[in-house]
Amino acid sequence: AQKVTQAQTEISVVEKEDVTLDCVYETRDTTYYLFWYKQPPSGELVFLIRRNSFDEQNEISGRYSWNFQKSTSSFNFTITASQVVDSAVYFCALSEAGDSNYQLIWGAGTKLIIKP
Amino acid sequence: DSGVTQTPKHLITATGQRVTLRCSPRSGDLSVYWYQQSLDQGLQFLIQYYNGEERAKGNILERFSAQQFPDLHSELNLSSLELGDSALYFCASSVGDGMTDEQYFGPGTRLTVT
Numbered sequence: 251a252q253k254v255t256q257a258q259t260e261i262s263v264v265e266k267e268d269v270t271l272d273c274v275y276e277t278r279d280t281t282y283y284l285f286w287y288k289q290p291p292s293g294e295l296v297f298l299i300r301r302n303s304f305d306e307q308n309e310i311s312g313r314y315s316w317n318f319q320k321s322t323s324s325f326n327f328t329i330t331a332s333q334v335v336d337s338a339v340y341f342c343a344l345s346e347a348g349d350s351n352y353q354l355i356w357g358a359g360t361k362l363i364i365k366p
Numbered sequence: 367d368s369g370v371t372q373t374p375k376h377l378i379t380a381t382g383q384r385v386t387l388r389c390s391p392r393s394g395d396l397s398v399y400w401y402q403q404s405l406d407q408g409l410q411f412l413i414q415y416y417n418g419e420e421r422a423k424g425n426i427l428e429r430f431s432a433q434q435f436p437d438l439h440s441e442l443n444l445s446s447l448e449l450g451d452s453a454l455y456f457c458a459s460s461v462g463d464g465m466t467d468e469q470y471f472g473p474g475t476r477l478t479v480t
Contacts, residue, residue, distance in 0.1 A: 283466045294368065295456065295471040302466075341409065345465040353424055354465045356409045 252277050254344050256357035263332055264365050271327045271360045273342030279303075283345045284325045286316065289359070290338040298340075301325065329362075337364045369393065370472035372457050378478045384445040387475045391438055391459030397421065398440040399460070399469060400432055404453040415440055416463040447479045 253276040263269045275284065286298040299309060301318050309316045313330045329336050342357040369392035379385055391398050400412040402425075411424035415434035426432075429447075434440040444451060454474045460467035 285468065287471075292473075293454065294473045295458070296368070297468045297470060300466075300468050353411055353422060354469070356411075358408050 252344055252346060252353075252355045254342055254355050254357035256340075256342055256360045258360045259358070260361040260363065262363040262365065265334055266331050268328060268330050269332050269362065269364075271329075271340050271342075271362065273325045273327065273357060275323050275325065275342070275344045277323075277344060277346055279346040281346070284318065285343040285345070285354070286325075286327050287341045287343065288338045289341065290335075295341070298327075332362075332364045334364050334366055336362060338362060368470040368472065370457060370459050370470050372455075372472035372475050374475060375473065376476050376478075378480065379447060380480055381447055381449060383447050383479075384443065385447065385477065387442040387444070387455055387457075387477075389440045389442070389457030389459075389472060391440070391457075392470055395459035395461050395470070396438065397460045397463055397467070398434055398438070399458040400426075400440070400442050401456040401458065402453045403456060403474075404450075409456075412442070414465075421463055422465070444477070449479050452477055452479045 255274045282303045284301045288296045315328045317326045339359045339361045341359045344355045371390045373388045396417045399414045402410045412426040413432050414422040418434050429445050432442045456474045458469035458471045460469045
């Protein structure tokens with residue numbers, strides 16, 4: 251069955267530290283998509299990245315980077331030189347392209363607190 | 367601003383009542399999704415509509431129903447409300463009909479049932 255695990259419920263770091271948010275997924279499909287979303291204190295979820303199962307290249311966008319490793323079924327998210335504005339809840343999600351039920355399976359989220 | 371609008375922003379009502387939440391997707395998006403986010407259950411997918419037709423169903427209670435209109439806006443109807451229905455209800459939209467598209471979320475409607 252599909253499953254997304256974000257084992258870190260809450261992480262607290264001091265500004266400018268690097269921080270990695272873990273995401274481990276389970277799927278039997280060979281074609282699937284992984285997502286990260288950010289939910290800042292204002293509440294609105296913001297799309298960050300989508301990655302398909304055939305593209306294992308790491309992605310970098312400014313201070314954000316994502317490490318996709320099929321061998322360990324992980325899609326981890328790293329923030330370099332964290333800033334207070336990065337404080338939010340971050341969700342990892344999984345979708346199987348062949349799943350007839352077409353559900354996006356969400357992790358429980360990791361609350362990231364960046365202290366000044 | 368994602369381009370997805372939701373009204374109302376806040377709603378307070380009593381148990382047993384019925385409410386309607388409204389969502390307008392981003393321009394050009396054909397899919398609308400509804401989610402419920404509560405403290406103890408995280409983000410739960412309720413239902414998806416694509417171009418006016420129901421596309422996928424998640425953990426939606428029988429007391430809840432939704433529809434998507436010809437102009438693509440959607441409404442989520444919650445009836446016989448219970449205290450446990452208090453939550454943040456999000457609408458999201460995407461271009462295509464599959465869950466492989468990135469979804470763009472509205473600001474949410476916070477429902478409080480007293």
